[in-house]
Amino acid sequence: MKATVKIKETLGYAYIYSAAAIIFIILFVILFDITVKGISVINWEFLFQSPRQGMTKGGIFPCILGTFIVSIITVVFSVPLGIFSAIYLNEYARDTKITRLIRIAIRNLSGVPSIVYGLFGVALFVDIFNFGTSILSAGLTLGLMTLPWTITASEEALKTVPKSYREGSLALGATKWQAIRTNVLPYAIPGIITGTILGLSRAAGETAPILFTGAAFSLPSMPSSLFDQFMALPYHLYIMSTQHHDIEGVRPIAYGTAFVLIALVLLMNLAAIRIRYKYRKKMKGRS
Amino acid sequence: MENLEITGSKITSSRFSISKMFKMRRGYITDFLIEKFLFLNGAFAVFVLFGIFSVLFINGVKTFDDVSLKEFLFSAYWNPTGFDRESYGILSMVVSTLMTTIGAMIIAVPLGIGCAVYLAEIAPQRIRDIGKPIVEILAGIPSVVIGFLGIVLTGPIIAKLFHINSGLNGLNGSVLLAVMALPTIISLSEDAITAVPREYKEASMALGANHWITITRVIIPSAFSGIIASIMLGMGRAVGETMTVLMATGNAPAMPHSFLESVRTITATIAIELGEVPYDTTHFYSLFAIGIVLFIFSFAVNLIADIVLRKYQEVER
Numbered sequence: 001m002k003a004t005v006k007i008k009e010t011l012g013y014a015y016i017y018s019a020a021a022i023i024f025i026i027l028f029v030i031l032f033d034i035t036v037k038g039i040s041v042i043n044w045e046f047l048f049q050s051p052r053q054g055m056t057k058g059g060i061f062p063c064i065l066g067t068f069i070v071s072i073i074t075v076v077f078s079v080p081l082g083i084f085s086a087i088y089l090n091e092y093a094r095d096t097k098i099t100r101l102i103r104i105a106i107r108n109l110s111g112v113p114s115i116v117y118g119l120f121g122v123a124l125f126v127d128i129f130n131f132g133t134s135i136l137s138a139g140l141t142l143g144l145m146t147l148p149w150t151i152t153a154s155e156e157a158l159k160t161v162p163k164s165y166r167e168g169s170l171a172l173g174a175t176k177w178q179a180i181r182t183n184v185l186p187y188a189i190p191g192i193i194t195g196t197i198l199g200l201s202r203a204a205g206e207t208a209p210i211l212f213t214g215a216a217f218s219l220p221s222m223p224s225s226l227f228d229q230f231m232a233l234p235y236h237l238y239i240m241s242t243q244h245h246d247i248e249g250v251r252p253i254a255y256g257t258a259f260v261l262i263a264l265v266l267l268m269n270l271a272a273i274r275i276r277y278k279y280r281k282k283m284k285g286r287s
Numbered sequence: 288m289e290n291l292e293i294t295g296s297k298i299t300s301s302r303f304s305i306s307k308m309f310k311m312r313r314g315y316i317t318d319f320l321i322e323k324f325l326f327l328n329g330a331f332a333v334f335v336l337f338g339i340f341s342v343l344f345i346n347g348v349k350t351f352d353d354v355s356l357k358e359f360l361f362s363a364y365w366n367p368t369g370f371d372r373e374s375y376g377i378l379s380m381v382v383s384t385l386m387t388t389i390g391a392m393i394i395a396v397p398l399g400i401g402c403a404v405y406l407a408e409i410a411p412q413r414i415r416d417i418g419k420p421i422v423e424i425l426a427g428i429p430s431v432v433i434g435f436l437g438i439v440l441t442g443p444i445i446a447k448l449f450h451i452n453s454g455l456n457g458l459n460g461s462v463l464l465a466v467m468a469l470p471t472i473i474s475l476s477e478d479a480i481t482a483v484p485r486e487y488k489e490a491s492m493a494l495g496a497n498h499w500i501t502i503t504r505v506i507i508p509s510a511f512s513g514i515i516a517s518i519m520l521g522m523g524r525a526v527g528e529t530m531t532v533l534m535a536t537g538n539a540p541a542m543p544h545s546f547l548e549s550v551r552t553i554t555a556t557i558a559i560e561l562g563e564v565p566y567d568t569t570h571f572y573s574l575f576a577i578g579i580v581l582f583i584f585s586f587a588v589n590l591i592a593d594i595v596l597r598k599y600q601e602v603e604r
Contacts, residue, residue, distance in 0.1 A: 009499045016409060019401025020418075023473065026466060027425050033440055034432065084328035092322055093329065102329050104593075105336040111520070111589045112339060112582065113527025115554045119578045122561065123342045144335055151332065175318045198427070205429025208529040208554070212561050234431040234530075241435045242534055251439070258432050269427045273420050 031262070038259025041252045047260070055218055055240070056250055060257055062222060066135075066230035067204055067264075069223070070214075073139025074146060074203050079196055081143075082150025086192075089151070090158040091166075091180055110148035114208040117145045121213040136226040138214030145209055146199040153195020157188040190279035194272045201268035205261060207234040217243070233261045340582065347576035350375065353569045359576065363542045365556070367570040375573050377580065379542040383457070383550035386543060387532060388525045390461025391468055395525075396518055398465070399472030403514075406473070407480035408502055419474075426470030430530040437463045437535025449547055455537035458546040463531045468521035475520060479513020480506060516592040523588035527581060529554040553581055 045059050052058035085102075093099040121141030131137045161184050169179035207215075216229035217239055223230045240254035241247065350359065354375045362376025406418045441462055442454030449458075483506050491501040507514070537549025538559060551559075557574050564570045 009497075012499055012503070013409075015397075016401045016405045019398045020405035020410070022398055023402045023425070023469065024421065026469075027421055029440075030425075030428060030432070030436060030466075033436065081328055081331060084325050085332060088322075088325035088329035092325060098330075102333055105333040107593070108586055108589050109332055109336055109339075111523050111527075111585045112336075113529065113554060113585055115527070115529040115557050116339065116343070116578050116581055116585075119557065119561070119575060120339045120342050123346060123575070124338070127566065147332065147335065175314045177318045177321045178314070198423075201427055202429075205427070205431065207429070207431045208558060211558060234429055237431050237435055238530065238534065241438050254435065255439075258435055261429060262432055265427050265429060266424060269420075269424055273423070 034255065034258050034262050037252075038255040038257075038262075041256035042259065046256055051218060055244065055253070056246060060233070060236060060253070060260065062219060062231040063233045063236040063257065064260065065222065066215075066232045067234070070135055070139045070142065070210070070230060070232060071200055071204050073135060073226070074142040075196065075200060077140055077143030078146045078150050078199075082147055082196075083154050083192060085151045086154030086158055087180060087185075090155050091176070091184070106148045106151055109144075110152070112145075114145060114206055117141055118209040118212055120144070121209060126213055132227060133212065133214045133216075133229055134227045135214055135223060135230050138210040138230070138232075139226075141209045141213045142203045142206060145206065146203045149199040149202070150196060153199065154188070154192045157191025157195065158184065160191060161187045190275055190282075194276040194279070197268050197272040197275075201265045201272070204268070205234050205265050207232075207238055210235060233257060233264070237261060343575050343578045343582055346572050347579045349572040350569060350576040354573070359573075365540050367560070367564075367573060373569070375569075377553070377577060379540065380551060380553045380556050380577070381580070383536075383543055384526060384552040384554070386457050386546065386550060387460040387464055387536065387552060388522060390457065390546060391464035391525045392518065392522055394461060394465035395468045395472055395521060399469050399517075399521065400476055400514060402469075402473050403476035403480060403517075404502060404507070407477045408498075408506065422470050422473050425466075426474070430467060430528055431534070433463050433466055434531040434534030437531065442535060451547055453537060453549070455535055455549060456547050457536060457543055457550040460532045460536035460550060460552070461546065463535055464525040464528055467528050467531060468525045471524050472517045472521040475517030476510070476514045479510040479517065482513065483509045512595045512598060516595045519588050519592040519595070523585050523592075526584055526588070527554060529558050533558045553577055557581075 047059055047064070048061050049059035050062055051060065085106075089099070089102065093102070118141065121137055121144075125131045125137035125140050126133055129137075131140075165183045165187065166179050169183040170176070174182070210232055214229055215232045215235040219229060219231055237254060237257045240250050240257060244250050359375055359377060361378055362374060363378040363382075364374040364376045365379060366374045402422075406415055406422075410418060437459050438455070442459050444454065445456070445459050445462075446452065446454035487505050487509055488501055491505040492498075496504065532550075532552045533555040536551065536555065538551040538555055539549035540551045540556070543550045557577055560570070561574050564574065
């Protein structure tokens with residue numbers, strides 16, 4: 001009897017340890033494969049030139065630029081909205097039906113599949129607002145998709161600011177908004193930035209929402225206005241690995257693109273994690 | 288709060304000059320306007336959700352001018368550009384989506400929960416500090432990269448293992464979707480396990496149970512609803528995932544009979560066809576109708592997760 005319990009226990013621990021090890025291995029294999037095969041094509045030319053000869057030669061600069069510009073639109077659109085909603089929810093909202101409705105909406109928005117945002121973007125921005133397939137349509141679509149993440153992250157950041165900060169300011173005669181502006185927001189900003197960077201890194205890697213709202217297969221020149229189409233890193237990787245006429249031949253370029261994309265996302269993640277770490281230490285010292 | 292403000296202004300009126308009082312009042316008016324402005328921002332999320340549903344519904348419902356709901360839901364033939372007859376049956380896609388999702392859950396649930404227990408209960412603090420960011424990085428890897436690895440890495444391995452021509456099939460999709468769903472399952476399950484009150488664990492230990500018994504008999508049952516919710520949300524992620532399945536499952540639009548056959552999910556169908564289809568055609572509208580199916584599914588998954596979690600909170604109280 002005792003022996004079987006012991007065996008069960010050993011097996012149980014073995015299972016837990018191996019599960020954790022497998023997760024680690026999965027991440028390692030992903031990063032290793034992309035890095036080893038991708039880093040060899042990375043050079044100045046690859047990073048700073050346009051594709052040439054039917055995208056079989058040259059670099060991916062337009063894609064990097066496109067992803068960058070679209071990300072800016074995404075941030076400009078979703079960050080202020082996200083922060084303002086978070087302030088409302090955390091500082092003003094009482095537990096009413098409307099507040100609950102808002103929270104339910106946010107939770108459901110974060111679960112809506114990215115391709116559905118794509119459909120929505122096509123119907124609303126491309127068609128009804130008549131922005132066409134453009135940087136603006138794609139950026140707004142991605143902005144809507146990141147909105148629930150920005151709200152959640154900002155609210156988490158606001159929650160970490162101790163109540164006494166608000167009370168101190170109110171006791172000195174500040175209005176509620178003054179208290180929030182001077183005594184709450186400054187302390188929540190690092191947390192908000194962390195959340196924003198994480199959300200942005202996910203948006204930068206998303207493909208489905210931009211497939212039909214503005215990303216282009218290849219373009220003869222750089223986009224010159226917000227109503228132009230653009231090339232983007234994730235879309236380029238998709239094209240290079242499934243749609244190109246010489247898929248085997250452009251494999252190194254696909255690996256290179258994947259490497260640049262992953263490096264970009266990882267750097268953003270690391271920056272966010274670092275800011276959060278520093279900020280947590282600081283807040284611990286305070287409260 | 289409101290009381291405090293009122294008494295505040297009363298004091299002002301008796302002790303300060305009128306101009307100062309006016310200034311204070313103006314402060315409160317600004318405050319009032321700001322609150323309304325912030326509320327509008329908060330309410331925006333509701334408009335977006337409502338907007339998404341309306342857009343899907345208004346466009347999607349036009350499909351049924353030409354196609355019967357019965358054909359749409361229960362026919363397995365999807366061929367909107369058919370020469371003799373256009374057919375709009377989504378059954379094979381729904382089956383494909385369910386297949387890859389269930390396959391992904393079979394892989395991801397045991398792995399994810401095991402890893403969550405490790406991180407929350409067994410790992411020393413130092414490893415836990417690295418473990419959380421690792422899971423976050425895994426969550427941050429773009430789906431298009433996972434899809435790419437499905438083509439160049441796991442696909443060929445699967446083809447070799449099962450002696451088939453192409454590894455771009457349901458199994459490949461399941462493996463990759465498992466990778467996509469894992470971070471959600473791990474981090475939410477870990478949160479649920481960490482949230483189990485310390486006293487439960489201490490009581491169990493005090494009664495003579497060892498760590499293993501405490502984990503299996505006390506901690507996991509207490510965190511069970513949180514774990515279920517994490518699985519539901521991971522499942523939502525797998526169902527809605529587009530690029531990975533689009534790139535790595537072959538996309539043959541037929542009813543799949545096994546995991547080693549090519550499958551074409553709901554999301555992949557939208558992604559493949561939305562680019563080629565002319566606006567204002569039944570084909571165009573049918574893609575929105577498929578979108579409704581996806582939307583309802585993600586809504587249901589969220590709702591179930593929500594109900595499970597709420598029940599758990601009530602029990603805790």
